[in-house]
Amino acid sequence: MSAARAGSGHRTSYGRWKRRPAAARRGCLVSLRRSVTRVVLWGAVLAVNLLVVGYLLVQVPSPNSAATLQSNLYLYADGSVLAREGQVNREAVPLSRVPVKVRQAVLAAEDRDFYSGHAIDPRTMLRGAWYTVTGKGRQSGSTITQQYVKNYYLNQEQTFARKAKELFISVKLAQKQSRDQILEGYLNTSFFGRNAYGIQAAAQAYYGKDAERLTVAEGAYLAALLNAPSRYDVVARPEYRRQAVRRWNYVLDGMVEEKWLSAAERAGTAFPVPHAVRAPAGLSGQRGYIVEAVKQYLVENAIVDESRLAAGGYRIVTTIRKERQEAFVRAVDEQLVRALDRRRPQDRSVRVGGASVDPATGEVTTLYGGYDYTRQYVSNATRRDYQAGSTFKPIVLASALANGSSTVDGAAITPDTVYDGSNRRRVVSADGPVGYAPANEDDVDYGPITLRAATEKSVNSVYAQLASDVGTDRVRSTAVDLGLPAATPGLTSAPAIALGAAQPSVLDLAKAYATLANHGARRGYTLLKEIDRGDAPISLPERTSIQVIPRTAADATTAVLVGAVENGTGREALASGRSAAGKTGTAEHDRAAWFAGYTPDLVTVVAVMGQDPDSGVLRPLYGALGEARVNGGGYPARIWAAYTKAALTGVEPSPFVLELASNP
Numbered sequence: 001m002s003a004a005r006a007g008s009g010h011r012t013s014y015g016r017w018k019r020r021p022a023a024a025r026r027g028c029l030v031s032l033r034r035s036v037t038r039v040v041l042w043g044a045v046l047a048v049n050l051l052v053v054g055y056l057l058v059q060v061p062s063p064n065s066a067a068t069l070q071s072n073l074y075l076y077a078d079g080s081v082l083a084r085e086g087q088v089n090r091e092a093v094p095l096s097r098v099p100v101k102v103r104q105a106v107l108a109a110e111d112r113d114f115y116s117g118h119a120i121d122p123r124t125m126l127r128g129a130w131y132t133v134t135g136k137g138r139q140s141g142s143t144i145t146q147q148y149v150k151n152y153y154l155n156q157e158q159t160f161a162r163k164a165k166e167l168f169i170s171v172k173l174a175q176k177q178s179r180d181q182i183l184e185g186y187l188n189t190s191f192f193g194r195n196a197y198g199i200q201a202a203a204q205a206y207y208g209k210d211a212e213r214l215t216v217a218e219g220a221y222l223a224a225l226l227n228a229p230s231r232y233d234v235v236a237r238p239e240y241r242r243q244a245v246r247r248w249n250y251v252l253d254g255m256v257e258e259k260w261l262s263a264a265e266r267a268g269t270a271f272p273v274p275h276a277v278r279a280p281a282g283l284s285g286q287r288g289y290i291v292e293a294v295k296q297y298l299v300e301n302a303i304v305d306e307s308r309l310a311a312g313g314y315r316i317v318t319t320i321r322k323e324r325q326e327a328f329v330r331a332v333d334e335q336l337v338r339a340l341d342r343r344r345p346q347d348r349s350v351r352v353g354g355a356s357v358d359p360a361t362g363e364v365t366t367l368y369g370g371y372d373y374t375r376q377y378v379s380n381a382t383r384r385d386y387q388a389g390s391t392f393k394p395i396v397l398a399s400a401l402a403n404g405s406s407t408v409d410g411a412a413i414t415p416d417t418v419y420d421g422s423n424r425r426r427v428v429s430a431d432g433p434v435g436y437a438p439a440n441e442d443d444v445d446y447g448p449i450t451l452r453a454a455t456e457k458s459v460n461s462v463y464a465q466l467a468s469d470v471g472t473d474r475v476r477s478t479a480v481d482l483g484l485p486a487a488t489p490g491l492t493s494a495p496a497i498a499l500g501a502a503q504p505s506v507l508d509l510a511k512a513y514a515t516l517a518n519h520g521a522r523r524g525y526t527l528l529k530e531i532d533r534g535d536a537p538i539s540l541p542e543r544t545s546i547q548v549i550p551r552t553a554a555d556a557t558t559a560v561l562v563g564a565v566e567n568g569t570g571r572e573a574l575a576s577g578r579s580a581a582g583k584t585g586t587a588e589h590d591r592a593a594w595f596a597g598y599t600p601d602l603v604t605v606v607a608v609m610g611q612d613p614d615s616g617v618l619r620p621l622y623g624a625l626g627e628a629r630v631n632g633g634g635y636p637a638r639i640w641a642a643y644t645k646a647a648l649t650g651v652e653p654s655p656f657v658l659e660l661a662s663n664p
Contacts (some may be wrong), residue, residue, distance in 0.1 A: 072314045074291055076322040077365075077529060083287040085280070090197035091204075095184035097212045098199055101260070102219030103183065108254030109223035109247075111144040115179050120146060120170050144186050145170045151189040151307070191307045192222060193229030194236075194277060206274035216261065217272040220251040229306055230299065235274055236292070236377060238616075239384035239489055239503070245271055277377040286329065289369025289379040290320055293507075296382065297527045301541050304531070317529040319363035327646035328354055328368045328639075335638045336608070337371075339625050346624040351609040353380025354639070355507040356647065359514040359603050362523035362543060364507065366604070366647070378616075382505045384489050385618065386592040386609055389585030390458045391509060391632070392479075392500035394557050394596075396467050397455065398516060399478035401553035405470045413451070413469065414661075415560050419462040421446030421454055427468045427495065436495040438464050441586075455560050456568030458584065460499055467498030481548035483511035483522055500585055509596055510605040516561075517581075517598040519659075520554030521545045555658035562656065565597065572637035573597050576644040579655045584632030590620045595636035597644075600654050604644060606636040 074082040095103070107114050113121070121143055142150070149169045173182065192202035202222050203211040214222070224247040225232050232244040252269060255261035279288050294316060298304045304314070332352050340347045354368035369379035399405075400413045407413060408428055423445045426437040438460045440446065446459050454462035467475050472493040479497075480486045484504050491502040504512070507525075515522040524543035531538045561581035565573045569584040573595065582597025596605040608630055610619035621630040 072309065072312050072316060074287075074294065075315070075317045076325075077317065077319050077363075078322060079317065080322060082318060082320065082322075083283055083291050085283060085291050090188075091200040092188040092198060093200045093211055095180055095187070097210070098184075098187060099212060099214060099219065101216045101255075102199070102211070102214050102222070103187075104255055104258070104260040105216065105219040105223040105251050106183075106187065106226070107144070108220075108258060108260065109226060109251045110147070112254060112258055114144050114183065117143065118174075120167055143170070145174055145182050148182055148186040148189065149173060151191075152185055190226055191229055191310055192225050193233050193306070195310065197310075205277075207272070208275050215272065216252075216255075216265065217248075217269045220255070220269075221248050221272055221274070223251050224248045230296065233274070233277075235276055235616075237383075238378065279374040279377055281374060284374045285372055286325060286367070286369060288373025288377075289381060290318065290325075290367050292373075292379060293364075293367055293369075293382055294318055294527050298531075303528075303538060303540060314531060314533050316531045319365060319527055319529055320367060321365045324356065324366045324643075324647045325368075328356070328366050328643045331639045331643035331646065332368065335642050336625070336635050339635075341626065344623065344626065346610075346619075346622065348613050349610045349619040350621070350624050351376065351380050351611050352639070353383070353506040353607045353609060354605065354643070355381050355505075355510040356602055356604040356643075357507075357510045357514040357525060358601075359517035359523070359598065360601075362511075362514065362525045363529075364510075364525060364527050365602075366643075367507070367527075380607065380609055381507050384503050384505045384508070386607065387490065387503055387587040388500040388509060389587045389592070389594060389632070390460075390463075390500055391583050391585030391594045391596040391605075392502060393455060393458065393463050393498070393585075394516065394561055394583050395479050395482060395484075395512065396463055396470065396475050396498050397451065397560060398482070398549055398553055398557040399475045400466055400470045401556050402478060402520075402549035403470060403474050405474075407469050413466070415450070415452040415455075415556060417451050418448050419451060419454060419459075419465055421449040421457075421459045421462050423461060425461040425465070427464050429468055434468065434495065436464060436468075437461075438496075438499055452560050452563055455583070456564045458569055463498045464495060467495065472497050478549065479512065481522065482515040483525070484508050500587075506605045506607050509594075510603050513596050513598055513605065514603040515548060516554050516557055517600070517603050518545075518554075519551045520547055520549040521551075522548045551659050552661045555656075556660055558656055559658055559660060561597075569631070569633040570595060570597065570637055572633055573641050573644075575638070575641035576648075578644060578648065578653055580644070581656070582637075582640070584637065586629075586632060590622060590629055591618045593621065593630045593632045593634065593636050595632045595640045597637075597640055599644060599648065600656055601648060601651055602644060604640055604647075606639045606643075608635050 071084045073084055076082050188198040191197055194205040196202040196205040199222065200211045203209055203214050206222065207218050224244060227247060231237055231240050232247060234241045234244050248271060252261065252266055256263055256266050283291060295309060298309060299306055336352060340350060351370060352368065354366065355364060356366035357364055367381050369381045370376035405413045407417065408430060411417065423440045423443050424437045426433045440460050441458065446457065449459060449462060451462065472495060475497055476491060476493050479491060484491060485508060488508065489503040511525045523545045526543060528540055558581045561583055564570050565580045565582050570582045573580045573582050578599040580597055580599055582595060585594035592607050592609045594605065594607045608621065610621045610624065612619050622628065624630055625635065
C-alpha cells in the first residue's frame with residue numbers, strides 16, 4: 001500500500017469513528033475504561049499477593065557473622081604483605097546507659113518519627129532514592145528499624161533481593177520487639193568510624209569516656225558520624241570539618257525542632273572536637289597512611305562501603321611499589337630528618353608529605369604520609385589544608401596555551417610572550433585595572449620579562465596578569481580537567497587562583513602534573529591492582545585516558561618547566577641525574593614548601609609542612625631546619641632528587657619527547 005493510501009485509510013477510519021452514533025462511542029470508551037480498570041486491579045492483586053508471599057516466606061534470621069569479623073589483608077604491588085587491619089572494637093551496652101539526650105540526637109539525625117512512625121516509610125525511601133539518583137546527596141531513606149536489620153541480620157550489599165528482605169524483616173521485627181529494644185540494638189551495631197562499632201566503643205574512640213557520660217554536644221557529633229563516619233572525623237579529615245560541623249548543627253537544630261532541646265541549651269553548645277586517634281601498632285611507619293588512603297579510595301569510588309570494608313575478609317593488592325616506598329623513606333631521612341634539631345622549637349612543627357604517580361598508567365606507586373602513622377595520624381599526602389603556592393602556576397600556563405588565550409593587547413600568548421614583571425603591578429583587564437596587585441617574592445622588580453623566564457623565577461605579578469588574560473573561570477576548569485578535584489578547598493575563580501590559593505593534597509597535585517607528563521591525556525588514578533573477598537573478585541572502576549588539553553599545550557608547559565629546573569628555582573632536582581621538569585612553591589605565610597616535578601617515567605610531589613604537634617594549628621616554617629625560610633627549591637627538591645634517582649634505578653634514562661606548536 002502506498003503512503004498516500006495508508007494515510008487516506010487512517011483518515012477514513014477516524015472519519016468512521018466520528019460518524020458513529022454518540023451512544024456507540026460512549027460504549028467503546030466505557031469498555032476501554034473497564035479493561036484498564038481490570039488490568040490495574042489485577043496488578044494490585046498480584047502485588048498484594050507477592051507482598052503476602054514475601055512476608056510469609058521471609059523469616060527473621062539469626063544474626064549475621066558481624067561478630068566474627070575478619071582482618072583485611074593489604075599487599076604491595078609485588079604481592080608481599082603491606083599490612084593487616086580490621087580488628088573490631090565493640091562493646092554492647094543497655095539502652096539505660098545511653099543518656100536520653102544522646103538517644104534523641106541519634107533520632108534527630110536518622111529517624112525523627114522512630115517512636116511514632118512505622119517500621120518502613122515508603123515516602124522517605126522514594127525521596128532518598130530520588131536524592132541519590134539526582135546527585136542531591138547520599139540519602140539512605142531507611143528508618144532506624146531498617147538500618148538495624150541491615151546491620152544485625154543482613155549485610156551492606158545494594159541489591160534488590162537484600163532490600164526486599166530488609167523490608168519484610170523490618171515489619172516482622174517491629175511486631176516482635178519494642179522500639180526501645182530496636183533502638184538499643186541499632187546503637188550497639190552501628191559503625192561510627194575509627195573501627196568502632198556501637199555507641200560505647202565510639203564514645204571511647206572519640207572522647208575517651210563511657211557512653212553514659214557523653215554530653216549533648218558529643219552525642220550530636222557521634223550521631224552526625226553515622227551519615228559518613230570517616231569523612232566527618234574532623235581529626236583524620238580536617239578538610240571536611242565544615243561539612244562535619246554543618247551536619248552536627250543539623251542534628252542539634254533537629255532536636256530543637258522536636259522540642260528535645262531548648263533554644264537556650266542549643267545556643268550554649270560548642271562543637272566538641274574529638275580526641276586524637278590512637279593508631280594500632282601494626283600500622284606503624286607508612287603502613288597506616290597507605291591503608292587509610294586505600295580505604296578512602298574504595299569508599300569514594302563506591303567499590304566497597306565503609307561498613308562492609310570494616311567487616312573484613314578482603315584481600316587488597318595495592319599499586320604501591322615496596323622498593324620505591326622504602327626509597328622515599330630513605331630520602332626523607334637522609335635529606336631532612338638528619339637536619340632536624342630537637343633544640344630548635346620550630347623543628348617540632350616540621351612535617352613531610354609525598355606521592356608518586358606513573359603518568360602512563362595512573363598508578364600511585366608511592367605514598368608518604370608522615371614520619372609514623374602511630375605518632376602523626378593525619379596523612380600529609382592526602383590532607384587538603386595547605387595552599388599549593390607557585391606549584392599552581394604551570395596549570396595557569398597550560399590553561400593559557402590550551403585555550404589559545406591572548407593578552408590585553410590582543411597578542412597570542414606563548415611561552416615567549418613578554419609581560420611586565422614589576423612588583424605590585426596592578427592587574428589590567430580589557431575594561432581597565434581590576435584592583436589586584438600581588439607582590440613578588442622579596443618585592444623584586446623584574447620589568448619586561450618573558451613568560452618562560454617568569455616561570456623560572458616564579459614572578460607573581462606576571463602570573464596574576466596571565467590568569468586575568470586567560471580568565472579565572474577557564475583556569476579553574478583546566479585545573480579540574482588536569483585532575484584536581486572540583487571540590488578542592490580554595491579552588492575558586494577569584495584572582496588569587498593564579499598564585500596557588502587552592503589547597504589540593506600532595507596526591508591531588510601529583511595527579512594533575514601526571515596529566516601534563518602524559519602529554520595532556522588524563523588517566524584516572526588508582527591505588528588498587530585487584531581486590532577480592534574469598535574467591536570472589538570485585539570489579540574496579542574502568543579507567544580511561546581522556547585528552548583534556550591539546551598535546552602541544554601540555555608539552556609546551558613541560559618545556560617551560562624543564563627550564564624552571566635547569567635555570568630557575570628547581571635546580572636541586574638536577575641531582576636526580578634525569579631529564580626533569582618541575583616547579584617550586586611556597587604556601588601563604590610560609591606554612592608549606594613544595595616541589596612538584598616529573599621525568600618522562602615518574603611524577604612526584606614533595607611538600608614540607610608546618611604544624612604544631614600539640615594543637616594541630618598550621619605553623620610557618622620560619623627558622624625551621626636552621627634556615628630563615630624553607631623554600632621549595634631546598635629540602636623538597638633535594639628529597640625529590642634523592643628519591644627519583646633511587647626509584648628509577650634500572651630504568652634507562654630518556655629525554656622528554658615533546659610536540660611543540662612551532663614544530664613542522
